[in-house]
Amino acid sequence: MSEENNNFDVQIQRHVQGAGRSFTLDVSFQTAARQTVIYGPSGAGKSLSLQAIAGLLQPDRGHIRFQGQTLFDSQAGIALAARRRGFGYLFQDYALFPHLNLRQNVAFGLRRGLFNPGARRTHPEVEHWLRRFELSELAGLHPHQLSGGQRQRTALARALVSRPRALLLDEPFAALDPELRERMREELQGLLQELQLPMLMITHDPEDLERFGQARLELRHGRITQTR
């Protein structure tokens, strides 16, 4: 398997100290699959791994490559900032900006300057994704006025509008009730098919693993213990 065929090539170590717990993350895997799922119990280091890949957490040692491009390499002294990695990130609680309306949330990444987009400013790309997720009618509302499913769609639209080269998903369905969870799984699966977008998901839900995992990794106590 040549290097460029890998979507993710990760080999990192990071020591974390905090709140009475000392923890060593020692994760290494390579995956050529379009859809990779990392499965494991909470506290295994899933979120830390995903944050390291996104550039939100700096590993002590190792490397992170995506489709042959080095994003982080401790020996070569390379550490690309999160904003330059070009990933879309779906946070577990969606992390929508409470002070901005839905349209501004979706448009957030299109303008990189010092000021937020105006409340009523429209942009074709933004309007496209609002329509695609049936959010156009709600575009003036603020996140706390939305249902769980609408929040997730908004977060997805916000991630996709900047045309990411891969999607990183942190427990994407954990915050939803069971019925909605099933519907959103189908919606996401359809979307990933349609866009042919590589994704890396972390989850503790075996159902997510079953549905999304073309490549399946198991993470326990900060280490990858099983690869399928």
Place this chain on the structure above:
Amino acid sequence: MNPEAWVALALSLKVAGWATAINLLLGTATGFALARWRFPGRELLDALLTLPMVLPPTVLGYYLLVLLGKRGWLGSWLHEQLGITLIFSWQGAVVAASVVAFPLVLKSARAAFENVDPQLERAARVLGLSEAAVFMRVSLPMAWRGILAGVLLAFARALGEFGATLMVAGSIPGQTQTLSIAVYEAVQAGQDASANTLVLITSLSCIAVLLSARWLAPQRSAA
């Protein structure tokens, strides 16, 4: 009403206004640094910067005299290099009022920034924003209510500043005699009518500021 009262009020507003503007910038910046960056001595620095809130104003005034006086290390440098003398000037009163009111902005700014969910800042970084843009577009808009409440308290505190100001700037009518110092002088001189007016003006201004601060304060996380 006697014109001296208006002069004193105008001077008080000028001094408190400058002190508040300085604290808005320095207090917000320091509060953000203390909330976001971990460095050795962080809590010690916070304690030192909060000291003006608990130290007797006279002690603070003495420190400032030692520092800013003609023979003080900062005062002598300012005098020799830039020809600036802060002691017994309204600018000196601004320095005194700023130092006294600084902790109020610092404390509320730090608390307000610590209340901002770090996840939101991470989301902004992944979406392509620089650190400056994350601050301007996420951290500051989420924290500004808390900061503003502290800034208004600092304004009220600066408006009422007496001890340190008297020691550093003295009591020169029309130049450094602020409202609170004018009250003291009027009472000392037995001018009851004048004292009454001054006290009333001071109380009303402070009530107005406190009401505005209260109106801004209910800062339940607008999730």
